[in-house]
Amino acid sequence: MKIHVLTLFPEMFPGVFGSSILKKAQEKGLVDIQVWNIRDFSDNKHKQVDDYPYGGGAGMVLKPEPIFRAVETITQDRHPRIILMCPQGERFTQARAEELSKEEELVFICGHYEGYDERIREYLVTDEISIGDFVLTGGEIPAMAVIDAVVRLIPGVLGQEASHIHDSFSTGLLEYPHYTRPQDFRGMKVPDVLLSGNHKKIEEWRMEQSLKRTFERRPDLLEKMELTPKQKEFIESLKKKKETHQ
Structure with a gap:
């Protein structure tokens, strides 16, 4: 699987993607994760990617041009799922993680500031995902959570193939208690x-x-x-x- 992450803060990701199961999955060649800086796709000399909203209001809105350009450059003629991390999106579930784990390529867009230009939602993305009914500073932490949940379901990623089968929500139920030594x-x-x-x-x-x-x-x-x-x-x-x- 190829996973692309579009973000304004790529420095947030190495610690998570370079550790534990995600690191091992990449070392095994089971997933290729690339993090892209949205500013690199801005045609503004100051690398500006946001602007004031039409009609007024607080905050800044991510412009459509760099987002569209980034996705088109990364995917070329391919048509992967384009996922917008957004509190207005559909609530993320284990069932959705299992569905996404079967894809060959995924693109995650992590927003910041007040929100996205609506044309990004309407004409570019295929999915909008939220990890809960609360608002974070940006989409980076939610993207990390979703990617972790998806990658661990890819065949061969976990040491024991059945490790995830009894996880909470995988069966529709919460997982049973576990015990180990000492007795x-x-x-x-x-x-x-x-x-x-x-x-x-x-x-x-x-x-x-x-x-x-x-x-x-x-x-x-x-x-x-x-x-x-x-x-x-x-x-x-x-x-x-x-x-x-x-």
Whole structure:
């Protein structure tokens, strides 16, 4: 996969892209990440890329010319997904990460200042993505988050191919609890079922724990799931327990 990032602050990215899983993915040749300075595509002698909004108002707006020129130069005759990082965009989800991980090339546009010239949205980008209902200084941190979520799903990136399958949201549920050594830490013990060696019981326990954690923390996720009769029965038992303690 090729990933391009258009930004006014390329110095923000080396630490993230040069560490951990993202670094290993690049070393393996599974992803090629390039960061581009939007100012390099400005035809203004002062490298200006923003201007005051028509109609007045506070803040500065990113001009269309350098953004269009950057995307056209980078992609040439190719037509990859052009992703605008924007608080007005669609909420980013694990499902969207899985979808994007199947693409061969992605371009991320990181805005700053007050916003983008509307023609960038209307005529250039294919997707607008938000990482939540809050506003950051720019699109750089959201782009890093999305790229990290996408790259780790590319086959071969993670050491164990099944590592991401049980991640929170991958199954529609929050992930079950994990334990490691020591077995007994200050009187806090690992659940006996995980030490039993009975893989069927362990899987049942993990599913119940995922359901329980989702029910307690993100019940809205359960509304979107098609639960099995056994899962529904377990959720009903959790509801009764909750009602009893209220």
